[in-house]
Amino acid sequence: MRKYFFFLFIFICSVVFAEPLKLTFKIDEDYLIIHILQFSEKRIQYYKSEYVDDLQSFKKELSANCTLQEKAFIQKVYTELFTYLQLPDLKKCSEFSSVIEKAKKTKAYPILLQQTQKYLEGVEEQWKRNFEKTYQIMTDLTNLHFEGNYTVYITHPGLANGLSLGNNIIEWGGAEVEKNWSTFYLWHEIMHTYLHGGIEHAILQFVTDCELRKHLNNTVYPPFLGHKHLMSLMKDIYPYWMDYLHSEEKDIMQFTNAMKKLFPEEEYFETAP
C-alpha cells in the first residue's frame, strides 16, 4: 500500500511539476557571423531578400580586410558548413577570433545585427501569439506531451536556416515566406525531437508543414510543403494520413510505426537521410 502511495506521489509530482514547453530566442553573435559566411554571393542573391545589398557589402568589406590565412578560414567555413554546436571546434582555429573581430568592425555588421534583433522580436512575438492555439492543435494531432526548454539560435532573416540539433537546441533564420511561417516550422523542428529518420520526416511534414499550416493559414494540401526528396513517399502515405486524421484516437508514434512497416525505408532512400 505504501508503495502505491509512493508511485502516486511521483506521478502527481511529474504532472504538477512537468516543465511546460518553452522556447528561448537568442542571438549568438559569433554564430550569426559564421552562418552568414556560409553563404556564397549566388546563394545570398537566390533568396532575393530585401537584405541582399547589406549582406553583400558585409562580405565584401570583410574580405577586403582579411589576410590570406583569414580568407582560407572563411573558405573552410563556407565549404564545410558548420552548425551552432560546432562553434567550440571552430573557435580552436587560430584565425577564428581575428575574423570575428574584423567582421564586427565592418560598417555593415551593426546593420545586420539590428536586422537580426528585429527579426528575433518578430519571431518571438509570433510564436507567443500562436502558442496556445498551436499547442492544442499539435497535442490533438499527435497525442504527444510537449515539454522542455528549447533554445532557438536566431540567424539573419535574409538567409534560410532551420535545424534541430538535438539537446533542445534549434537554429532558425530566413524570410517569413507566408504568415505564421516561423510558427509551423519551429513546431517542425520541435517534432524532430520525437521523430527521426526518413519515414518519420515525411509524417512530421504532414503534421506541421501541411496540417498545422492548414489550421493556421487556411491552406489546402496537396500539393505538399516540405523537402522535395520526401514528396513521393508523402504521396504514398497520404491516403493513410487522411484515415489517421479522421480517427478518434490519434497517436502519432503508433501511426509512424504502422507506416514504417508498410513503407520500408530502403525502397525510398538509397541511404537513410
Ligand SMILES: [Zn+2]
Ligand atoms: Zn525536418
